[in-house]
Amino acid sequence: MKLTRSFTRFYTTCNFINHKSPIPKTPIAFAFDIDGVLLHSKTPIPKAIETLKYLKTNKIPFILLTNGGGYTEKIRLDSLNNLLSNTNIEIDQLVQSHTPMKYLTNKFNNVLVIGGIDPFTRDAAINYGFKKVLRPIDFVKENPNIWPFVKYSKEEIDKYSISFNINEPIDAIMVFNDPRDMGTDLQIILDLLCSKNGLIGTKRDYISNKPSIPIIFSNNDLLWSANYKIPRFGQGAFRIAIRELYKELNNGNELNDTVYGKPQIESYAFADKVLIDYWRKLNNLKSIGSELTFLQSYSNEYFDNVVMVGDNPKSDIAGGNNFGWETALVKTGVYKDGDFEIDRNLAKPTLGVFNDVYDAVMQSIEKVRK
Ligand SMILES: [Mg+2]
Incomplete structure (x- = not known):
């Protein structure tokens, strides 16, 4: 795992937390970008609702990790659930760009x-x-x-x-x-x-x-x-x-x-803990809290694979790769066919490029099963 072990100047406390999972690992978990993956502005991207409902039904953990913000998490969540036809996303599944600032x-x-x-x-x-x-x-x-x-x-x-x-x-x-x-x-x-x-x-x-x-x-x-x-x-x-x-x-x-925000490591380290906590909630375990201490991943104690699904190679994919998560790129947003030829420095997804979020999720699950 290619992790940069660094600290922000605001997080200097050295309290070690036991991040070991008390129950067997889950094969896969997802983190989704919102704009260009689930929504285009206020319009759901085809099959996005179906994808989230599939994950909910099958108890596959996921969070939403967005560089957007400006609203309380509750207001943003109500709007998302409304736009995504009541997929019942929960407040502890949402990380906005400024969410980690609550610990300041x-x-x-x-x-x-x-x-x-x-x-x-x-x-x-x-x-x-x-x-x-x-x-x-x-x-x-x-x-x-x-x-x-x-x-x-x-x-x-x-x-x-x-x-x-x-x-x-x-x-x-x-x-x-x-x-x-x-x-x-x-x-x-x-x-x-x-x-x-x-x-x-x-x-x-x-x-x-x-x-x-x-x-x-x-x-x-x-x-x-x-x-x-x-x-x-x-x-x-x-x-x-x-x-x-x-x-x-x-x-x-x-x-x-x-x-902060994607592709910064702070954003992924925070999201990593939010994902763990959400999984713990699904399994009736106590929260570990998401305060940033060490900027590293603990989710490999809980999941065999965490997949970041995004539309932007420079933020979603670059940040996910750097943090040691798997990455899946979709064609429904910023990225367009041919972009890798135009800019050879663009971060490439570890799992591939997919038509949409549904394909990205289903094919990632398939790859993990093999
Ligand atoms: Mg996006």
Whole structure:
């Protein structure tokens, strides 16, 4: 198994957990990407519902691992179950890009949460247990001159902003989803990264590659497939803008930041435990918890094979391969026939390329039986 044993700076506790499974291993388990595998925006991909129902009926464990977010897990789940005709996906089967951030509540109290839509994204962070969750709109309310070209209407400010004490420092910035007002967000983020200890409206008197407060991105997708004919900029593009501006303001120093989401190992290590816990629940065993400590796989104690099914070689497949899972690529999303010839560096799936999620699952099960 090709695992990079590394630690994030936020996870330094060394509590060893006994991950040994008390009952015989299950032959196969799945992790599915959502967009391009199960859904196209709000439309189910043919046979996706049938596939999930088959897995449920046959008690084959699976989770959903998406780089999407901006909503509480409960809201996203209700929408998924509605779109996927009541396949009864459970809340502990869903990992959004920012789900692992729920374990940062003991590190940070006051956080600025970027991206997504008000009030949903603030609610998602509050739901994780952060004591004070601020949004750019709160800074705009406090002083509209913070970004002279701000887009919020008075109604939006009245409806969605909260008051806060500007003399209380912000502890961290978390980008939960793509920004909806990039100008305002960029300005406030850069202000804080170069502030005196996270105090808005202040400016530190030194340059460094270490920002004044940490910034964590929930994914690094440069592009995503939206309803326009060519892909649109995602959070990864926003990250490039932040990094370039930071470098410019800090005499060429590269920003020291943190990234979650596929293909990052943090995302897979977290998903690995969520999958184990879901399997344990199916078998009436106690939860092991999904807090990240060591960034490694424990699922080989429980399953002979874990298969990541995705449509994007650069995220789903690259991350799955690197983590030591099996990988299956589907043709219903980002990947198109001929892509491997165009870009020879694209990560190749270990189990093959399949027409759709149904073929990927059925043929993976067949391969495992042999
Ligand atoms: Mg996808």
